[in-house]
Amino acid sequence: MRIQVRRTGGFGGIERRGEVDTSARPDAHEWHALAERVVADGRRTPKSGVPDGFHYEITVDGKTVYTADPSLTEEQRTLIQRVLKEGA
């Protein structure tokens, strides 16, 4: 499974991306469960968010969902943090 996160906006307007390919990872099933829940619960169109808030595009195997600060779900937050940290 290929999980990509693109973060745009924010006060600085600086884009950040991360990508994790779970195929060779020992904790793959954990990633899959989290990513599937995020995609299933996510919205398919961009969200307007708040001034200077971060915007996120989460793409799992080609399927993209959108979210924005400060209203992330706990699952979205966890996935975003992990992908931006481990897949930078």
Next chain:
Amino acid sequence: MTTHGGFEPVFCTIVPPHVLDKLAQHEDPALAGPARETLQRDAYERTHRRLTTVLGAPTLAAPTETDKPRRTIYDAKHKQDLPGKKVRAEGSDPGKDATVNRAYAGLGATFELYLNAFNRHSIDGEGLPLNASVHYDVNYDNAFWNGEQMVFGDGDGELFLDFTIPVDVIGHELTHGVTQYTANLTYFGQSGALNESISDVFGSLIKQYSLGQTAAEADWLIGAGLLAPRVTGVALRSMKAPGTAYDDDALGKDPQPATMDGFIKTGRDNGGVHLNSGIPNHAFYLVADALGGHAWEKAGQIWYDVLTGGELKKDALFTDFATLTVAAAKTRFGDGGEELQAVQKAWEQVGVPTS
């Protein structure tokens, strides 16, 4: 399930949201683009209406127009729950936390500029209490205005330091509140870039006012002191020279254009609101530089008159805003004056027509 919230079903639009949802996913960008934009605007409107309802209450309950700010600083304690624990109230002595003290002082500096330069009582013009939460989340590289209060992250320490360090960042966030209560520029595309630019303009003026600087003495930077020592750059944006604030291995290069020739068309960042804001930012700098002296007295006054004058539409384009600044310069400082000339010349230089 989505994060629309409970107010979604009562929201009325001509085109039903599910049709827009479908269109937004259409292969043809000509169909998908406008649908996406509409959905974004709708979401913004819903949020705004909800916020107006929420924000209306305290103003009605306590219609005070005082010459003193009413500040409260909260500590989010590295979590995301807002506002967090109250750590400093108006009039109390500084504590040990420098971040809390900086936020408190920055809120005060913002209140002072709006009151003394423009006779505006707080964010809403009616003495609205000023609330800010610091230490939001962990290693959080951002600051934002959530419609009701300011929120500041500590930065990750590698690329960004504490977001309360630059007073112009504090002024920038609070000015989003001022815009929300006045022209309420839609946070998308050109009107969104104008919204961003107004926050940079007044954020910079707040710094200049608190330091007593003239236009020639000011650095015209947004976020000076925010970048960690290892980053190659001086700030996040430069109004004097957009596109030159940083050029770094990790952050990339400052992408801001200074003129319409470099206008960036993108769907990201709400249609490039933090990118194209470089154009009106630079126009403001050119006016202030041409007129000299304290920038809030003339250039700032013209911009403030447009923001609060009631004629600036929510979906204004750069040219709409520019045209109104020309009219405001005439009304405020007279026809044929140096102020009018400076405004016309500045917009011409950045490639925005003023009629």
